[in-house]
Amino acid sequence: MKHFLILAFTLALFTSCKKEIQCTDGMIRWGGEPAADGLxxxxxxxxxxxxxxxxxxxxxxxxxxxxxxxxxxxxLTEKYQCFCATPLDMYKVLKISRR
Incomplete structure (x- = not known):
């Protein structure tokens, strides 16, 4: 029983650390030159x-x-630092295509 609990805990630990992949439709936008306080x-x-x-x-x-x-x-865990109210979340592109 003790081994089962250790195995279950270890499995739960590794699955909870996995970052979630999400596929979505959206739009690429230009927010201005970052050197001039754009995004x-x-x-x-x-x-x-x-x-x-x-x-x-x-x-x-x-x-x-x-x-x-x-x-x-x-x-990703890192944030994009900008001159905006809050830093932007960052994502890694795994797959992309035009609609």
């Missing part, structure tokens, strides 16, 4: 709360304002 390129999606988020490894061929995309992303 640069960011992503907006209803599934992510309609707030701007930064995509860490967004491919260059997707840097078009108002581009509609479908993407699978994974949240």
């Amino acid at each position: 640069g390129w960011y992503f907006v999606s209803a599934d992510l709360g309609n707030k701007p988020v930064k995509l860490k490894n967004l491919p260059e061929n997707y840097l078009l304002d108002s581009l509609k995309v479908t993407t699978c992303v994974q949240p």
Whole structure:
């Protein structure tokens, strides 16, 4: 019984640490030059709360304002520091395609 509890605890620990992957439709936007207090390129999606988020490894061929995309992303622990009310959440792009 003791071994079962240790195994169950270990399994719960590892599964709870896994970062959740989310696939969603949204739009790539240009928020102005970061050197001039803008946001640069960011992503907006209803599934992510309609707030701007930064995509860490967004491919260059997707840097078009108002581009509609479908993407699978994974949240990162780091935040994008900007001159905004709160730092933006950052996500890693796992898969992206135009809609």
